[in-house]
Amino acid sequence: MAEMGSKGVTAGKIASNVQKKLTRAQEKVLQKLGKADETKDEQFEQCVQNFNKQLNEGTRLQKDLRTYLASVKAMHEASKKLNECLQEVYEPDWPGRDEANKIAENNDLLWMDYHQKLVDQALLTMDTYLGQFPDIKSRIAKRGRKLVDYDSARHHYESLQTAKKKDEAKIAKPVSLLEKAAPQWCQGKLQAHLVAQTNLLRNQAEEELIKAQKVFEEMNVDLQEELPSLWNSRVGFYVNTFQSIAGLEENFHKEMSKLNQNLNDVLVSLEKQHGSNTFTVKAQPSDNAPAKENKSPSPPPDGSPAATPEIRVNHEPEPASAAPPGAALPKSPSQPTEASEVAGGTQPAAGAQEPGETAASDAASSSLPAVVVETFPAAVNGTVEGGSGAGRLDLPPGFMFKVQAQHDYTATDTDELQLKAGDVVLVIPFQNPEEQDEGWLMGVKESDWNQHKELEKCRGVFPENFTERVQ
Numbered sequence: 001m002a003e004m005g006s007k008g009v010t011a012g013k014i015a016s017n018v019q020k021k022l023t024r025a026q027e028k029v030l031q032k033l034g035k036a037d038e039t040k041d042e043q044f045e046q047c048v049q050n051f052n053k054q055l056n057e058g059t060r061l062q063k064d065l066r067t068y069l070a071s072v073k074a075m076h077e078a079s080k081k082l083n084e085c086l087q088e089v090y091e092p093d094w095p096g097r098d099e100a101n102k103i104a105e106n107n108d109l110l111w112m113d114y115h116q117k118l119v120d121q122a123l124l125t126m127d128t129y130l131g132q133f134p135d136i137k138s139r140i141a142k143r144g145r146k147l148v149d150y151d152s153a154r155h156h157y158e159s160l161q162t163a164k165k166k167d168e169a170k171i172a173k174p175v176s177l178l179e180k181a182a183p184q185w186c187q188g189k190l191q192a193h194l195v196a197q198t199n200l201l202r203n204q205a206e207e208e209l210i211k212a213q214k215v216f217e218e219m220n221v222d223l224q225e226e227l228p229s230l231w232n233s234r235v236g237f238y239v240n241t242f243q244s245i246a247g248l249e250e251n252f253h254k255e256m257s258k259l260n261q262n263l264n265d266v267l268v269s270l271e272k273q274h275g276s277n278t279f280t281v282k283a284q285p286s287d288n289a290p291a292k293e294n295k296s297p298s299p300p301p302d303g304s305p306a307a308t309p310e311i312r313v314n315h316e317p318e319p320a321s322a323a324p325p326g327a328a329l330p331k332s333p334s335q336p337t338e339a340s341e342v343a344g345g346t347q348p349a350a351g352a353q354e355p356g357e358t359a360a361s362d363a364a365s366s367s368l369p370a371v372v373v374e375t376f377p378a379a380v381n382g383t384v385e386g387g388s389g390a391g392r393l394d395l396p397p398g399f400m401f402k403v404q405a406q407h408d409y410t411a412t413d414t415d416e417l418q419l420k421a422g423d424v425v426l427v428i429p430f431q432n433p434e435e436q437d438e439g440w441l442m443g444v445k446e447s448d449w450n451q452h453k454e455l456e457k458c459r460g461v462f463p464e465n466f467t468e469r470v471q
Contacts, residue, residue, distance in 0.1 A: 024148045030155075039151055044220070047227035048140060054234050055133050061241070062126045068245075069118055076111035083107055095273055096266035103263050110259065114252040121244040129237055136226065143223055146216040153209040160202045396444055396455055400427045403443070403467035417445060417460040425467060428459065439464050 083104035090097050402424055409419040417425065424446040430436045440461045448458040 023152050039147055050231045051227055058130050065123055065126055072115050080108055094270055096269055100266050103259050107259050110255050117248050122241055143219045146219055150212040150216040153212040157205040157209045160205050396426055396428050396449055398428045401469060402426055402471040404470045406468050407466050409466045415460055417462040419462055
């Protein structure tokens with residue numbers, strides 16, 4: 001019997017719920033078709049919009065916070081692997097091994113502590129904050145259903161009130177007919193029955209309306225108070241959450257900075273004690289490139305001096321027929337007219353010889369090897385004294401002399417020339433003499449000049465000691 005009673009209650013409840021769903025569905029259809037009015041509350045609708053926005057923002061923040069925590073955990077694992085690698089390569093006899101191991105342990109503990117505090121002070125707080133939204137969301141949905149029930153009960157009661165006069169007319173008509181067909185004593189009972197039935201329906205509708213209104217208003221009042229309060233609480237929650245994250249991260253980096261400084265000190269100590277075995281990895285210049293600092297070139301690969309006065313020694317005596325008695329020795333075009341060095345002494349200029357000394361000088365020239373010193377015009381403030389190439393059309397303006405590269409030179413700056421052994425360079429003065437550094441010349445490769453005839457595109461500086469003067 002108890003089971004049958006329980007099944008009956010369950011079946012009755014199911015039937016009641018089904019009836020409510022049908023009634024709500026019918027009411028919504030009538031409201032959408034405009035045949036029934038709908039209770040509106042713009043203030044509550046605005047609160048619901050704020051609630052949905054707050055829920056979306058909180059859900060996104062929770063997702064991003066979980067991503068951040070996953071990144072912290074990944075960084076922890078990467079840092080742990082790196083420290084393990086350091087411990088493996090740090091040999092036992094090296095100084096500071098125990099300290100380096102201690103630093104690695106503290107590093108691992110610091111990462112773990114940072115991750116745990118983020119979970120406790122940020123993620124769990126975030127989960128608690130979002131935990132209140134599902135209940136409120138379900139209550140908002142329930143409030144919407146109760147509003148439909150209230151509107152349906154209101155419309156039903158109003159329809160009964162509107163049809164009251166029609167119902168009275170329907171009751172009066174059968175009474176007039178019954179007066180003819182029924183005995184007098186039956187007519188009063190029939191009329192009273194019809195009136196009582198109509199009043200019962202109206203009273204039931206009124207009770208349902210009052211009940212539906214009460215349930216709806218209770219839920220509505222509670223939500224009207226909670227939703228604005230929840231919306232305003234978001235500011236304090238965001239402030240606390242991000243302050244916690246920022247503070248934890250700040251402290252973490254401070255402690256990590258100390259550990260890194262201690263590790264650096266250990267490695268510096270190791271370097272000092274094993275400095276002779278230290279191999280520094282640097283960007284090495286090419287074999288032919290000079291170590292350029294303040295434009296001071298290093299010697300070329302073979303160490304031979306370049307750009308020095310060229311001394312040519314002729315060890316073969318000149319034949320007597322080449323220089324008849326009384327004739328002066330021919331001079332190099334670049335040889336100064338006032339002096340030329342000869343083995344064993346200084347010979348005066350040809351114009352200053354006495355007639356009696358001519359024969360003696362001829363005899364000396366026929367028996368001694370001739371040593372000729374070729375000197376070149378000196379460059380003063382970027383100009384050539386005595387230079388003859390400045391006015392030639394086939395040479396660049398200000399041409400001073402030619403040099404030939406004896407070694408390859410790899411340019412290390414945009415204002416430098418790239419040279420190969422054998423390249424001929426036309427030397428020109430610097431536009432601003434103050435820019436010239438010691439041991440560097442300005443020039444243009446002869447091949448580039450013959451092709452382009454444009455100094456702006458071709459000229460550049462190069463180390464003098466990589467070249468040899470040829471003209």
